[in-house]
Amino acid sequence: MAKIVIDGVDYEVNPDNNLLQECLSQGLDLPYFCWHPCMGSVGACRQCAVIQYRDEDDDKGMLVMACMTPPTDGMIISIEDEQAKSFRSNVIESLMISHPHDCPVCEEGGECHLQDMTLMSGHNYRRYDKEKVTHRNQYLGPFIGHEMNRCITCYRCVRYYDDYAGGTDLSAQASHHHVYFGRHEEGVLESEFSGNLVEVCPTGVFTDRTFSENYTRKWDLQTAPSICTGCAVGCNTTPGERYGTLRRITNRYNSDVNGYFLCDRGRFGYGYSSSDQRFADPLQRKNETAEIMDDSAVQSMLDGFSSENTSVTTIGIGSPRASTEANYALRCLVGADNFFSGMSDEEFESANLILQLNKDKAFHSPSIREIEQADAILIVGEDVTNTAPRIALALRQSVRNKAMELADQSRIPRWQDAAVRELAQHDRSPLSILSGYKTRLDDVADDEIIDSIPRLASFAQAIAGSLSGKAEQIQVEDGQVAAVEKIAEQLKSAKRPLVIAGSSQGAELIKAAANIARALGESRADGAIDLCLLTPEVNSMGMAMLSTEENSLGAALEKLRSGEASKVVIVENDLYRRAPHGLVDEALEKAEQCLVIDQLPTATTAKADFVLPCTAFAEQESSYINYEGRAQLSFQVHRNHARAKSSWQWLSAATEEGIESLMHDCADAVPGLAKLCEILPDKSQFVGGMKVPRQSHRYSGRTAMKSHLGVHEPKQAVDSQSVMSFSMEGISSQKDASILASSWSPQWNSNQSISKFQSEVNGELKQGHTGKLVMERNAEGAYLEVSVSEDSSAELQLSRAHQIFGSDELSSRSSVIKQRMVGSYLGISEEDARSKRIRQGDSIAIVGVEASLSACIRSSIKNGSAVIYCDETMDSHSLPRSINISKSNNEVQTGIKGLIISDLMDEDN
Amino acid sequence: MTSEVIASTSSKARQLNAEEIAEIEHEMTLYPDKKAVGLEALKIVQKHQGWVSDESLLGIAKYLDLPAADLEGVATFFNLVFRQPVGDNVILFCDSVSCWIMGCENMKSHIKDTLGIDYGETTEDGKFTLIPVPCLGDCDRAPVMMVGEELHRNLTPDSIDEIVKNVRSK
Amino acid sequence: MVSNPLTKNIDMSRGPLDIAGYESADGYQSLKTIAKGLNSVDVLQQVKDSGLKGRGGAGFPTGLKWSFVPSGDGAPVQKYLVVNADEMEPGTFKDRLLMEGDPHLLIEGMVIAAFTIQASKAYIFLRGEYVVAEKALKHAIAEAEAKGYLGKDILGTGFDLDIVVHTSAGRYICGEETALLNALEGKRANPRAKPPFPQVSGLWGKPTIVNNVETICNLPGIITYGVDWYHGLTKGSDHGTKLFGISGKVKTPGCWELPLGLPIRQVIEEYGGGMQDGLELRAFLPGGGSTDFMLPEHLDIALDYDEVAKVGSRLATGTMIILDDKTCPVGMIGNLMKFFAHESCGFCTPCRDGLPWVDTIFRELEAGRGSEKDLQILHEHVDYLGPGRTFCALAPGAAAPLGSGLKIFKEDFERHISGKCCPYKK
Ligand SMILES: Cc1cc2nc3c(=O)[nH]c(=O)nc-3n(C[C@H](O)[C@H](O)[C@H](O)COP(=O)(O)O)c2cc1C
Numbered sequence A: 001m002a003k004i005v006i007d008g009v010d011y012e013v014n015p016d017n018n019l020l021q022e023c024l025s026q027g028l029d030l031p032y033f034c035w036h037p038c039m040g041s042v043g044a045c046r047q048c049a050v051i052q053y054r055d056e057d058d059d060k061g062m063l064v065m066a067c068m069t070p071p072t073d074g075m076i077i078s079i080e081d082e083q084a085k086s087f088r089s090n091v092i093e094s095l096m097i098s099h100p101h102d103c104p105v106c107e108e109g110g111e112c113h114l115q116d117m118t119l120m121s122g123h124n125y126r127r128y129d130k131e132k133v134t135h136r137n138q139y140l141g142p143f144i145g146h147e148m149n150r151c152i153t154c155y156r157c158v159r160y161y162d163d164y165a166g167g168t169d170l171s172a173q174a175s176h177h178h179v180y181f182g183r184h185e186e187g188v189l190e191s192e193f194s195g196n197l198v199e200v201c202p203t204g205v206f207t208d209r210t211f212s213e214n215y216t217r218k219w220d221l222q223t224a225p226s227i228c229t230g231c232a233v234g235c236n237t238t239p240g241e242r243y244g245t246l247r248r249i250t251n252r253y254n255s256d257v258n259g260y261f262l263c264d265r266g267r268f269g270y271g272y273s274s275s276d277q278r279f280a281d282p283l284q285r286k287n288e289t290a291e292i293m294d295d296s297a298v299q300s301m302l303d304g305f306s307s308e309n310t311s312v313t314t315i316g317i318g319s320p321r322a323s324t325e326a327n328y329a330l331r332c333l334v335g336a337d338n339f340f341s342g343m344s345d346e347e348f349e350s351a352n353l354i355l356q357l358n359k360d361k362a363f364h365s366p367s368i369r370e371i372e373q374a375d376a377i378l379i380v381g382e383d384v385t386n387t388a389p390r391i392a393l394a395l396r397q398s399v400r401n402k403a404m405e406l407a408d409q410s411r412i413p414r415w416q417d418a419a420v421r422e423l424a425q426h427d428r429s430p431l432s433i434l435s436g437y438k439t440r441l442d443d444v445a446d447d448e449i450i451d452s453i454p455r456l457a458s459f460a461q462a463i464a465g466s467l468s469g470k471a472e473q474i475q476v477e478d479g480q481v482a483a484v485e486k487i488a489e490q491l492k493s494a495k496r497p498l499v500i501a502g503s504s505q506g507a508e509l510i511k512a513a514a515n516i517a518r519a520l521g522e523s524r525a526d527g528a529i530d531l532c533l534l535t536p537e538v539n540s541m542g543m544a545m546l547s548t549e550e551n552s553l554g555a556a557l558e559k560l561r562s563g564e565a566s567k568v569v570i571v572e573n574d575l576y577r578r579a580p581h582g583l584v585d586e587a588l589e590k591a592e593q594c595l596v597i598d599q600l601p602t603a604t605t606a607k608a609d610f611v612l613p614c615t616a617f618a619e620q621e622s623s624y625i626n627y628e629g630r631a632q633l634s635f636q637v638h639r640n641h642a643r644a645k646s647s648w649q650w651l652s653a654a655t656e657e658g659i660e661s662l663m664h665d666c667a668d669a670v671p672g673l674a675k676l677c678e679i680l681p682d683k684s685q686f687v688g689g690m691k692v693p694r695q696s697h698r699y700s701g702r703t704a705m706k707s708h709l710g711v712h713e714p715k716q717a718v719d720s721q722s723v724m725s726f727s728m729e730g731i732s733s734q735k736d737a738s739i740l741a742s743s744w745s746p747q748w749n750s751n752q753s754i755s756k757f758q759s760e761v762n763g764e765l766k767q768g769h770t771g772k773l774v775m776e777r778n779a780e781g782a783y784l785e786v787s788v789s790e791d792s793s794a795e796l797q798l799s800r801a802h803q804i805f806g807s808d809e810l811s812s813r814s815s816v817i818k819q820r821m822v823g824s825y826l827g828i829s830e831e832d833a834r835s836k837r838i839r840q841g842d843s844i845a846i847v848g849v850e851a852s853l854s855a856c857i858r859s860s861i862k863n864g865s866a867v868i869y870c871d872e873t874m875d876s877h878s879l880p881r882s883i884n885i886s887k888s889n890n891e892v893q894t895g896i897k898g899l900i901i902s903d904l905m906d907e908d909n
Numbered sequence B: 001m002t003s004e005v006i007a008s009t010s011s012k013a014r015q016l017n018a019e020e021i022a023e024i025e026h027e028m029t030l031y032p033d034k035k036a037v038g039l040e041a042l043k044i045v046q047k048h049q050g051w052v053s054d055e056s057l058l059g060i061a062k063y064l065d066l067p068a069a070d071l072e073g074v075a076t077f078f079n080l081v082f083r084q085p086v087g088d089n090v091i092l093f094c095d096s097v098s099c100w101i102m103g104c105e106n107m108k109s110h111i112k113d114t115l116g117i118d119y120g121e122t123t124e125d126g127k128f129t130l131i132p133v134p135c136l137g138d139c140d141r142a143p144v145m146m147v148g149e150e151l152h153r154n155l156t157p158d159s160i161d162e163i164v165k166n167v168r169s170k
Numbered sequence C: 001m002v003s004n005p006l007t008k009n010i011d012m013s014r015g016p017l018d019i020a021g022y023e024s025a026d027g028y029q030s031l032k033t034i035a036k037g038l039n040s041v042d043v044l045q046q047v048k049d050s051g052l053k054g055r056g057g058a059g060f061p062t063g064l065k066w067s068f069v070p071s072g073d074g075a076p077v078q079k080y081l082v083v084n085a086d087e088m089e090p091g092t093f094k095d096r097l098l099m100e101g102d103p104h105l106l107i108e109g110m111v112i113a114a115f116t117i118q119a120s121k122a123y124i125f126l127r128g129e130y131v132v133a134e135k136a137l138k139h140a141i142a143e144a145e146a147k148g149y150l151g152k153d154i155l156g157t158g159f160d161l162d163i164v165v166h167t168s169a170g171r172y173i174c175g176e177e178t179a180l181l182n183a184l185e186g187k188r189a190n191p192r193a194k195p196p197f198p199q200v201s202g203l204w205g206k207p208t209i210v211n212n213v214e215t216i217c218n219l220p221g222i223i224t225y226g227v228d229w230y231h232g233l234t235k236g237s238d239h240g241t242k243l244f245g246i247s248g249k250v251k252t253p254g255c256w257e258l259p260l261g262l263p264i265r266q267v268i269e270e271y272g273g274g275m276q277d278g279l280e281l282r283a284f285l286p287g288g289g290s291t292d293f294m295l296p297e298h299l300d301i302a303l304d305y306d307e308v309a310k311v312g313s314r315l316a317t318g319t320m321i322i323l324d325d326k327t328c329p330v331g332m333i334g335n336l337m338k339f340f341a342h343e344s345c346g347f348c349t350p351c352r353d354g355l356p357w358v359d360t361i362f363r364e365l366e367a368g369r370g371s372e373k374d375l376q377i378l379h380e381h382v383d384y385l386g387p388g389r390t391f392c393a394l395a396p397g398a399a400a401p402l403g404s405g406l407k408i409f410k411e412d413f414e415r416h417i418s419g420k421c422c423p424y425k426k
């Protein structure tokens, strides 16, 4: 700690950070633009100038940029000094020279860092009366709008997009006051993390096009803390609603999980929730038509499914995309024995394995913040960018730990962003990837082993064997021995090694990954090894914890088919995405009564006798358990004005009390979930029944909003179930940051206000988060046996590809996401393609399987193996592990145009 | 503008010719990092093609496996990389302080009057493009300009006419 | 003894000396001296003792700069020497002369510098427009390689050196040593933060020394003829000779090698031939476009680093730009401002957005549309663009003639406003 004096007041600050960051950590107001809490300093904007004095006798001082200055013991500085203030006001005047006067029509207005800083720096009158510089905007795809005239040239966009997120198609162009930020030509921004530009840009250059379409000022949005349901990471988000529909999603800071950033699936994938296809009423199928059911009919229908009221067996099929409460309420309805997994059988096997490993004390499941600390990483078979995107962004930071180490050696402060990058050049911490195909992290990978899945399993097990004699020893080809040794050595010599695997390619790779981590741990005194095991969906982990291992989906379908069970309740699940279509058809045909609760029509709801409409993620309060075993509470943002209820409300009797009692029951009943209730807000702070408002204190137009219906302001809806209220009144969220939806602080209207809620910049929120790790780790585990057998019955060994836009069921029903989706494809090697006379993009048939997909010839793919991506129409669970293919004359529907992978062969090759 | 307008970039790339490739490969031996070669390649291509077209830029990006956006960022930063077509002879006309004191503005007017081009413009016959350049480092013999690789000093309207005539007759 | 070590071989009426000619004029003698048993510590000490200051503009002691390069066991193996031959400062025309006139001198100096810091690779960052210099240097490098002065195990010292001539794609900011490194790496030439200094983390993150052409050309003399000889070249506190130049309306503008410390008057009168007939000296920039104006009253000041600094200007590149009484000072400063505004790299705010405003105001003044308010804004920008405000020294360089000019030529500015036109235009 260093003692410094700022404007006559003593402070203790961290000398490892820069002065700007420390000023902000102390709650002081010092304007800035180019600095960002996650991206360090470059000193470009010159907005953070302060005066530094040599000693107490120095009354003149020297102007320095706080972001480029390390605090040293005894330092005396002033933010308030006139010289500093006038310089800062000159800087803002410069920045505003060409800035348009378009705040009234600018999406950023009201939450604009530039507005905030302009005010704070004291620039009130425009003196510049000459011509402004103007630019042309570019089309950047369906997500991001571009309005370059608003640019203040802080360089944050390229520093984020290129340096932080590894994007390659956005750059700074031209020079002097014509500097331009854009692509080399118009086109879709390729990075999966492009949406963060909207929040990184301190003004309105990069805007959220989905928001622009349905624009509302920040203060007019009704918001609540929410959890992204796009994948198992569970990023914290702030959805905003007005007029009954979601308008946008922004990042909600959580120091352990997503920090400041989201992926584009999470940010832009919410549109389905306002789809006009949403079920509005309970429906009963009568012959070919569906009839609306009234409340009493619904009640008696539900009674008929309750295990208490029926002699026939009713089974429930849960869902990894539904909340813990929805799954638990279903389990209560049908009884634990009759509650079945809603995952595919393969995925369920993996999920159970992961659950078991997540209890094993040899391992630690790292949070994103911890992932970023890894200094040697091995990914076993998981295409992280497409299955848990936010983690891919974290890994891009992990590989920079080598640079940080070099910087430490050269005594360059870690926050000197450009200097650290220039010093390290291409030096990175090792990241090795075992995969069936090149992944989007290939540019930062040290080693990429591309092979068939069984052979990757052998390779991984060989690494385990090399690390420990206790692990099963497997021989790899001579050519691979060196790579095995190298990776083993890198992991062994790392300070914080990390092994990542997931359920995308089946259980064998997970086992091998666990063996590697166990072997690594043997030689270490310092505790558990970071083993990050990725489950596919937002609540795969919760679902697995609620169901018994025998109760697979296959078993459920068999129960229905055999007649052992005759009624089925399916919650938020389209079984056709989970099991072979034939088996699902047979089971559902056999079932006497089938109730499906869901948001949108699916192949499964089409077969249901009853359909109950359920709420979308932002319309309900619920919790989810992420890949780490972190349970997180997601608050309701707005009401669904149709008759939809959350699944647990349909299924549980105790609907009036909110989820609290259900969560308590669940915690008591389900082993491993004992700590679930700890994520509930601390009630003691809500003195006198006061609640946290979902509307900002500037929420406007409450009367006018409904003026087309009547002149009276309708009574605000009462929320009896939550600690939040549907109004502006109540205790402000500043009291409890864990219920902080949208952050705001006097003078800080933009998202940068978050520093006011952090214990220190980049630290925890002052009052903690909306989630907690619930998993107990006390089991002793052992090495697992890995099966490495190949299925060589056909020509091509299959591995599975996933797409950030497409593989997730709900987000892929949003119209903007659809614009980025590709059709089913089969990735094959050049040689295999040539031998079948298949050219890039041709239609392909798989022998024995009804499907048509596009050929995707990729330079990285090994002969004899193939990677398949199945869109939602494909009967993907009927596929064998190896296939034969031929060229087909069928037209493919969507094709692979817009597919972003680095090893796609040119069409002319 | 819709996404259909955006054709795939790699298909637009121009195949670099053998000479260009040979020179780029030579540069590879001089620098430890291919990013450095990227800028050299822009100059090499310009030497052969007169300027750097979009297609050439993409061709370099493809050949060196560098992001086109980065190359564009570099190409548009430097004064001597031309991203628009230029005439056969580029006139780099010094308009900095010493030449200004020595009356370069009159010379510029003379060029404008006789060749009919202003800064950034090319004569109709495609022979000359006029570009201002910062101080050419020959201030004791101002005003000066370069035509192609030739430096011309102590310019007068007559000497400019002479230079133009000589170039035209070549 | 030699009294003009930098230009003794230069005769612009013929081409540069070939290697044989160069050798016969004591050429590459210094390398033989080193090969006879000097190590890099010895050479460093001699350069320090010589008192040589950088000729690139800042006048930083060369030996001291070199001493920051990490050496010894823990130091990075790869180090670089970079010669700054970007010469683009308005009114500066000295490095061109050295490279076109005597390329071997630069190469010999480079071997000494590289040997001292143990850099096995050196780049000459040459202005793209200097095609004659490029050819001369490349030819000389080939000759030196053939003779064993470059390449592997130079003169049996075990020291290797390769020199690459890199031609710039053109921008004044590339002359700033850290921007130059980015340009060499093929990046946009924005300057880098200092610290870390290039001596610690420079080209491709490796320890790097950047020196001006003229600085390097001083080295062969120092090693060949010794520190005492070097000190004997001058009488004042600064040592060695320097190239001085004069441009503008004097009778015989040109560039000459002179000992540091001559009175300015002598240089203008004796070498520049005095003002052209009918013209009076109004003011002058002593060392290129980034220096403060000096006045006739300063003519008796000695041309060395400290003396010029005492009256608030800088010796910088030593190439004077003369302003006569018939040339508009507002127009002259306006020309410089246009240059600086255009050459700003666009990285930091005051320079990127402040200079174009300044530039626009000068155009308005010129067109007779200037106002008092504009003048006020110009005044504010002097401080706003000054040292410590911007990321690199480009903008402060612009602030020097602007600030001093606003003071000295106050009336001229006012006449532009009140008369609604440039009073110098007939
Ligand atoms: C904007 C700017 C332009 C510069 N241009 C040059 C140049 O063209 N040549 C040069 O030698 N130094 C130039 N310098 C100075 C260099 O940054 C650096 O100080 C010099 O090359 C060091 O060499 P020396 O120690 O031998 O003087 C420039 C500096 C600035 C700020």
Ligand code: SF4
Pocket: C173, C190, C191, C343, C344, C345, C346, C347, C348, C349, C351, C352, C390, C391, C392, C393, C394, C395, C396
């Ligand atoms: S002062 Fe700033 S904008 Fe100007 S050249 Fe230097 S870094 Fe670039």
Ligand code: FES
Pocket: A020, A031, A032, A033, A034, A035, A042, A043, A044, A045, A046, A047, A048, A049, A065, A066, A067, A068
């Ligand atoms: S925040 Fe310090 S210079 Fe931009």
